[in-house]
Amino acid sequence: MPEEMNPYQIALRQLDHVAGILKLDDGIHAILQKPKRELTVNFPVQIEGSGTQMFTGYRVQHNTSRGPAKGGLRFHPETNLDEVRALAMWMTWKCAIVNIPFGGAKGGVVCDPKSLTLAELEDLTRRYTTEISIIIGPSSDIPAPDVGTNGQIMAWLMDTYSMHAGHTVPAVVTGKPVSIGGSEGRIDATGLGVVLVTEEAFKKRNWAMDGATIAIQGFGNVGGAAARIFHKRGAKVIAVSDVSGGITDSRGLDIPALVLHVKQTGSVVDFPSTEPVSNEEILALECDVLVPAALQGQITGANAGQVRARMVVEGANGPTTPDADAILGSRGILLIPDVLANAGGVTVSYFEWVQDIQSFFWSESQVNSRLARILRRAFAEVWAASETHRVDLRTAAYLVGVARVAEATLTRGIYP
Secondary structure, three states: OHHHOOHHHHHHHHHHHHHHHHOOOHHHHHHHHOOOEEEEEEEEEEEOOOEEEEEEEEEEEEEOOOOOEEEEEEEEOOOOHHHHHHHHHHHHHHHHHOOOOOEEEEEEEEOOHHHOOHHHHHHHHHHHHHHHOOOOEOOOEEEEEOOOOOHHHHHHHHHHHHHHHOOOOHHHOOOOOHHHOOOOOOOOHHHHHHHHHHHHHHHHHOOOOOOOEEEEEOOOHHHHHHHHHHHHOOOEEEEEEEOOEEEEOOOOOOHHHHHHHHHHHOOOOOOOOOEEEOOOHHHHOOEEEEEEOOOOOOEOOOOHHHOOEEEEEOOOOOOEOHHHHHHHHHOOOEEEOHHHHOOHHHHHHHHHHHHHHHOOOOOHHHHHHHHHHHHHHHHHHHHHHHHHHOOOHHHHHHHHHHHHHHHHHHHHOOOO
16 A cells, blocks of 8 residues: 555655656656665664664765755664665755755664763764765765754764864764854754745735644754744744644644743643643644644545645655645645755755855854745745646645756766
8 A cells, every 4th residue: 555655665656756747768767766875884882781782874875966965864763774765865856946056865873862871872973973984075975963863963973074084074064053163043944944935835825924823743943943933923833742742722822931841841741721632633733834843654644634724834854645645635735845845954054064165154144034035936936837737836846856856967967
């Protein structure tokens, strides 16, 4: 059954669909189906109380026709090679859709970072970095934070790579703290991007942001930032959730107070004057905009019929399966796909890389204005492709992205 496909099978199905519309050359189609390079590493880490433990990590580079590979690094117990392959492919399209000069990559380590001490996490990061250092670099492959990783982990990665190089190489990774070459505006970039593309969609539908109701699954870097920015711009965030559960209040949540509550307790659960809601139930709440900003595969053929949002904006990577896409489309629910909706992160990662290479840094307002310009242009191009080809926005986004990567591949030619 289609719903049982793993992420890589879903990514391939999406590519095949778009290749047919574009009438893609069979040879180019075959190139785009396969990752350029895959590295699997197995390495030991000393774990307190249990001695030496082996960990498995991956780094996959899908395509580099348009520039160095770019993509996040996730630490998660369920990470596997097919997931990383799919995420690398989606990164290729995402970079092409927003028209920044990167190809797609992704990395992962099979682990539960919450079960590790800070010292163990540092050891794991440094050993993994050493193992993949043969294929990463500022001109070849630039990692960034993803699920289970953060700025501190990127700092360890940059330092480890730099120690081997014999000099500081800040451009080897993005999402670093500002103190060591990170960019202003990077932490909120993905969440801000979610809000920016939502605003563009509202303009197309003649909706007002003021008073619009928003439900967000996930309250991490993406969902939390999106909630804060939606709230600042006059929207009513009526529900949020995290791994421990969710909360809802039809009157609108006090987001600044909720952020403080999360800092104090570690979760959104038990925030005063709210009703509990599960991560599954939040997907079925009546609202103007549903933002799935947790993990992939949340909206499926089994629950898409229960979605009562007027618009779905994908903050996470791959939160909606192909079968769910079809159901949402048939019900008239507008879906803004991940490769466009959450591209704010990789766009500001590009800005950080540029700043590191030049050793010349920009203010947060400069970063945000440049991000808005790129995402608004990308949204307009995807919307136009949707109208031209009479397809949904995900298909339209893939048409834009795949066409650009295919053109670059054709133009460069096949070596030798």
